[in-house]
Amino acid sequence: MEKKSSENATPPxxxxxKLFGSWASSYTHRVQLALRLKGLEFEYxxxxxxxxxxxxxxxxxxxxxxxVLVHGGRALPESVIILQYLDDAWPETRPLLPADAFDRxxxxxxxxxxxxxxxxxxxxxxxxxxxxxxxxxxxxxxxxALLEAELRDGAFRGRRFFGxxxxxxxxxxxxxxxxxxxxxxxxxGVRLVDADAFPRFNAWLRDFEALDEVRETIPSVDRxxxxxxxxxxxxxxxxxxxxxxxxxxxxxxxxxxPTAAAADIAVDI
Amino acid sequence: xxxxKKQGLQLLDFWVSPFGxxxxxALDEKGLSYEYLEQDLANxxxxxxxxxxxxxxxxVLLHxxxxxxxxxxxxxxxDEAFPATPALLPAGDPYARAQARFWADYVDKKxxxxxxxxxxxxxxxxxxxxxxxxxxxxTLEGALGEGRFFGGEAFGFVDVALVPFTSWFLTYERFGxxxxxxxxxxxxxxxxxxxxxxxxxxxxYPPEKVYEFICGLKKRFGIE
Numbered sequence: 001m002e003k004k005s006s007e008n009a010t011p012p013x014x015x016x017x018k019l020f021g022s023w024a025s026s027y028t029h030r031v032q033l034a035l036r037l038k039g040l041e042f043e044y045x046x047x048x049x050x051x052x053x054x055x056x057x058x059x060x061x062x063x064x065x066x067x068v069l070v071h072g073g074r075a076l077p078e079s080v081i082i083l084q085y086l087d088d089a090w091p092e093t094r095p096l097l098p099a100d101a102f103d104r105x106x107x108x109x110x111x112x113x114x115x116x117x118x119x120x121x122x123x124x125x126x127x128x129x130x131x132x133x134x135x136x137x138x139x140x141x142x143x144x145a146l147l148e149a150e151l152r153d154g155a156f157r158g159r160r161f162f163g164x165x166x167x168x169x170x171x172x173x174x175x176x177x178x179x180x181x182x183x184x185x186x187x188x189g190v191r192l193v194d195a196d197a198f199p200r201f202n203a204w205l206r207d208f209e210a211l212d213e214v215r216e217t218i219p220s221v222d223r224x225x226x227x228x229x230x231x232x233x234x235x236x237x238x239x240x241x242x243x244x245x246x247x248x249x250x251x252x253x254x255x256x257x258p259t260a261a262a263a264d265i266a267v268d269i
Numbered sequence: 270x271x272x273x274k275k276q277g278l279q280l281l282d283f284w285v286s287p288f289g290x291x292x293x294x295a296l297d298e299k300g301l302s303y304e305y306l307e308q309d310l311a312n313x314x315x316x317x318x319x320x321x322x323x324x325x326x327x328x329v330l331l332h333x334x335x336x337x338x339x340x341x342x343x344x345x346x347x348d349e350a351f352p353a354t355p356a357l358l359p360a361g362d363p364y365a366r367a368q369a370r371f372w373a374d375y376v377d378k379k380x381x382x383x384x385x386x387x388x389x390x391x392x393x394x395x396x397x398x399x400x401x402x403x404x405x406x407x408t409l410e411g412a413l414g415e416g417r418f419f420g421g422e423a424f425g426f427v428d429v430a431l432v433p434f435t436s437w438f439l440t441y442e443r444f445g446x447x448x449x450x451x452x453x454x455x456x457x458x459x460x461x462x463x464x465x466x467x468x469x470x471x472x473x474y475p476p477e478k479v480y481e482f483i484c485g486l487k488k489r490f491g492i493e
Contacts, residue, residue, distance in 0.1 A: 010364035062375065062408060074364050081370045088363035101349035105337045112339060113323065146323055 011072025017042035018070040020056050022049050024227050027079040028067040029176040029217050034083050036213040038093045080111050096169040106155050111173045118143045126184050127235045144198050151200035175208040187228045277333040278303035281317050285482050287433030288340040289328040290472050295344045297468035299354035357426045372412050373430035379405045388444040399445045410453040435460040439476035440483050
């Protein structure tokens with residue numbers, strides 16, 4: 001048995017890892033992928049997001065969400081925080097963050113962009129129709145254009161992956177989520193990732209998805225499609241119910257409400 | 270001054286921004302000199318637009334001309350680029366670091382937005398915001414626990430993330446008809462403790478001034 005340690009001390013590296021997640025959650029995939037890249041064994045617990053387990057709620061009382069990684073009994077919520085924890089706790093093994101302070105700041109900046117801007121924009125495309133959807137699509141294109149520019153002649157020019165020759169934190173964060181682009185295109189009939197407009201982003205995504213660890217992590221396209229079709233159907237039903245309520249920021253609100261519902265129940269893209 | 274040139278640190282900022290204040294406090298806690306460059310947000314400078322083309326927002330830290338954006342990213346950058354200065358994220362304890370990141374992220378996700386809704390909205394929206402604000406403050410008080418600061422004995426990352434908002438407590442109290450002292454006495458005590466630190470005293474504006482600023486915003490945007 002392990003020596004008794006203080007309440008808040010970091011567990012020893014050899015302590016067991018248990019991941020609470022949801023099969024369709026890209027945030028969960030980030031952690032699964034990172035654990036695989038670091039060669040770490042873990043137990044996986046599939047959560048029913050419509051009926052969350054007591055154990056999950058105990059481990060993440062503040063946000064009540066997946067993923068949560070429990071290491072030697074200590075709970076770690078929030079995917080990007082978990083990924084940085086893995087680097088801190090296993091610094092010798094396949095680092096996810098670059099060594100240089102400025103490069104680390106850049107990686108964190110674009111991870112935040114992925115979660116704060118790109119993700120919600122893609123979610124808004126998925127949850128809306130008509131003019132609202134057109135506005136959301138423009139937003140997605142603007143966001144992708146920024147990433148394309150960084151790959152072309154900005155911070156990540158000439159690189160195969162955002163992390164360099166090998167995938168890093170930003171690849172994991174952007175990559176686990178970008179597979180939804182093709183799925184949503186199929187379900188909504190809207191063009192999101194034009195290979196002509198975003199050639200480098202496309203090339204990066206193809207290379208990312210070809211990696212063994214990624215293929216082990218991302219669910220099959222068929223499963224994702226079926227899931228997305230069902231979700232889209234439900235979201236449009238909710239959007240219809242919200243359509244009657246006008247507000248100062250109507251376009252965002254109409255998209256946000258179903259997206260918020262979606263984020264809680266299912267796909268955290 | 271010799272210090273700024275040597276380290277080459279500049280901060281693009283806006284006086285009342287709690288996000289900017291995080292950076293000012295972190296720089297002072299680390300004893301790093303820097304050039305403060307107040308930005309006109311109604312008429313953004315070329316420098317700002319070039320430094321943060323993606324969001325066009327402050328704060329931006331320029332280190333030898335290279336921009337670092339987003340307040341919490343800036344604070345972590347300062348820890349990593351200046352390892353000889355006092356660390357704000359707990360060094361060498363991965364779980365403690367994760368907890369610090371979690372609570373700083375919680376402040377970012379919850380507090381500013383809820384505060385904005387508190388002074389902007391009326392009716393149900395306002396009532397909802399008030400309930401949420403109390404919950405947020407109580408949750409933060411829970412995270413503080415019995416420690417002097419969020420990290421324990423040492424003033425650190427979460428304290429830096431949250432302390433600028435203590436100048437906004439008065440504004441939340443007036444618009445929310447609530448009392449931080451009454452709802453969260455430990456948090457109120459923590460705020461007083463922080464205010465004694467030179468880095469905090471120097472960089473926060475009096476609560477009345479923040480309240481005045483918000484009232485001015487309300488008038489400008491025609492919010493009754």
